[in-house]
Amino acid sequence: MVRNKHDSGFAATNGHGLQDGNGVVPNSKEDVSHMEKVDRSSDENNYNNLKQTNTASTYVHETFSVKLFLALLAMSFLWVGSQIPLYLIGGVLPDVYGEIGGYDRWVWVTIAYFIPVAALCPFVGELSDLFGRKYVGMFGQLLLVIGPIVTCTANQMNVAIGGMVISGAGAGLNELIALAATGEMVPNAKRGIYVGAVVLTIIPFAPSVLWAELIVQASKWRYVGAFIAGWNGVGLILLALCYWPPPRSNSVGLSRREILRHIDYVGGALSIGGVMCFMMGLQWGAQQYPWKSVHVLVPFCIGVVLIIAYFVWEMGGYPKYPMVPPRIFSQAKRTMIVTLLITFFSGANFFNMLLFWPTEIYNVYGDDRVKIGIRSLPVGFGILGGAVISLVAIPLTKGNVRAIMMFFTALMTAGTGAVAIARPNNISTAYIPVSLACIGVGGVIIPVAIIAQIVCPDDLLGTITAISLSIRFVGGAIGFSIYYNIFYKHVFSNVQNMVAVETIIYKLGYVQGLATGDQSYVTNLAQSIAQAQYAMFRNLSTIAYNTPEVQAYIPNVTLSEFQYQIVNATEWAFASAYQWPYWISIAFGGSCFILSCFLGNVSEFLTEHVAAHL
Structure with a gap:
């Protein structure tokens, strides 16, 4: 290991011969030889080899x-x-x-x-x-x-x-x-x-x-x-x-x-460029541009090529100091690999609850500010509570992380899939699966990163934590892209069928422009509420309500009732589309459950060892 003049492992001679750093005179040539070997350890060896010691000072409990x-x-x-x-x-x-x-x-x-x-x-x-x-x-x-x-x-x-x-x-x-x-x-x-x-x-x-x-x-x-x-x-x-x-x-x-x-500058450039281009291509293809467009294909393909190049660079042994040192897997290889895979797949479930449920509250259950805040409480408290319970369970079960992760991944999978039951008329019932799903998500996403820390060499804690975070967000972004593509497709279809056709045309009798093949009046009215453009919706719905066709078709319906019918149909259209992301999340959660069966026990790593003393 590298030593400086204050901690060299050697002291100056005092006329009685060479002393070690504790003032002890070596008794044999072997002692001197051993000390010389330690002194010759290079910077490279210090970086590439984990310091192993059994001295009592290393394992001091940090009070x-x-x-x-x-x-x-x-x-x-x-x-x-x-x-x-x-x-x-x-x-x-x-x-x-x-x-x-x-x-x-x-x-x-x-x-x-x-x-x-x-x-x-x-x-x-x-x-x-x-x-x-x-x-x-x-x-x-x-x-x-x-x-x-x-x-x-x-x-x-x-x-x-x-x-x-x-x-x-x-x-x-x-x-x-x-x-x-x-x-x-x-x-x-x-x-x-x-x-x-x-x-x-x-x-x-x-x-x-x-x-x-x-x-x-x-x-x-x-x-x-x-x-x-x-x-x-x-x-x-x-x-x-x-x-x-x-x-x-x-x-x-x-x-x-x-x-x-x-x-590792090359590895850093390849990973940053690859992940950014890959995620940009995924997200542009989710809503803004067709999948076959240049806007999507160019960054997506560049991202894939750079990511492949990154793995070739790292796994081929080209960098002298790789971003992902093989030593990360030296202490519990199988457990480390499994935790990283669980991190990747659970990111998709995390994004599902984090991004879809709050928007579902707004689109399906109304825009009252206080109610929106209250209905979002299960997400924050559930994820937080699940994380704490799971983290505390690690030492209490003496490192039986397999059982812990099997329980929480099963809860996450079942709970997230069950959120698909949410409809405009059953918010109270929906709270149950939402709460269970969030507890499950919280019990996986943070604790699995801590498990990786536990089985990781001390000097690479920052590296493994960073890798875990990155993998979680990449997995989440891929999951979100899949969710959003399918969700957006069904929202567009549902708004056209359930709101524009079934409600505005057939139920309320607004047919302006349809005789000449112009569907823009009906489409704009339906999309204004679907896109939460309330000022436009109030204006267009008032115009529609006052047309002779509507007045003759529903003579006893007030303007507020007319608007409510459209809003209610939109809520049901959204609710029907939101169920798809929750159903798809079962595949990601199920993968996590299967992987958790292969986790090893980490009890041997739960010592009083402290990685860094203040």
Whole structure:
């Protein structure tokens, strides 16, 4: 291992011969030979070989102290700050595109947040292991101050999307730092408990949609972004003042130039470019452009080629210091591989509940702000509760992660699939599967990353955490693309049939333009409510109601009743389309359940070993 003059393992001679660092004179040639061999260990060996030691000092239990508490407090601000941009701004998206326009691009507010997370995480994990958690985390906090400010001051949707890209990059860094740093500051056996405690600090923001709706009701949606920036500003200060980890073992004794030589630039460029192009192609093909168009095929194909090139580069042994060191799999290869696969497939279920249920609340059950917030509570509290229960269960079951993951993946699969029963007239019944699904999702997505940390070498905690986050978001984006394609297809079909034809034409008698083959009047009326363009809907529905055909067809129906019939038909059209993503999610959840059967017991890793002493 690399040594410096203060910790060389050797002391200067005192006239009585060579001494070791503890002042003990070697008694034999073998002792001197052994010391010389240690001294000759190179930087390369230090990087590529995990330090193995059985000395008592390495396994000292990190007692709870003020210093540890303040460091965990900083991690809490990082964790919460990495989650709330999406939860809060995502809760008021109709208000955002209602003021600045861009209804046809609103989905990119969400996707733009995820792309930098998936693209940058593996690269940042390596930087974190080399440069240290603190400075990478501070940079992430700075991005999470700038990003929300850009979004909340935007007057165009494209600018707001750009702000979410910045926020997403910061969020990817800080979720990584919060989980990895917390895990390495405490004994292996208690990682689940401590990480669970940090995760639990987001409880006040579990009803984030409700808080966002109340902020808008009291002022404007722009104050949501101001709050997010303020929170992360406080987190930046706490991180700078309260978190003082030791130098990373990967970089002790190395100069800046030597550290920079340890970065896999080619692998980073291939992974970032590949993931970004691949995800952009997927999402453009989901709504904005035909799958066979140049807009979709070019980035999609480039992304696939770059991703293949990345795997060839990494697995072919070309980089001297790979982004995914083979040593990650050295301690429990099968368990590590299975956890990464579960992470990938469970990301699709996570995105399903995170992105579809909140929009279903709005489109199927009405736009009352307080009710929207209340109906979204099962998502926040369910995911949070499931994560904590699962994390605490790891030490309580002495590392029986197979049973834990089998239970939660089964709950996630069954619950998510059962959400398909939701209809406009059974919201109370729908709460049950929604709650179970979210508990299942929470019991999988975060704990499976902690399992990967437990079986990972200490000096690669940041790397494995970053890989887990990236895989989760890539899997989620692929799942979301599949869900949204099928959902959008059925929404379009249902609005045409159930709203335009069955309700507006046959039930309400609005047939303007149909005699001449002009369907635009009926289509525009149906699409205005389907796209939540309420001002346009009120105007078009009033015009339609006052036509002679409608007055003669339904003479005793008032304007409000006329509008209600169209709104109600639209709600049923959406409900019928929403069931498809939940049905499809069963395939992803079922894959997770099967994979969980192959997890090994991690009890041997649940020791009092602490990866990083403060």
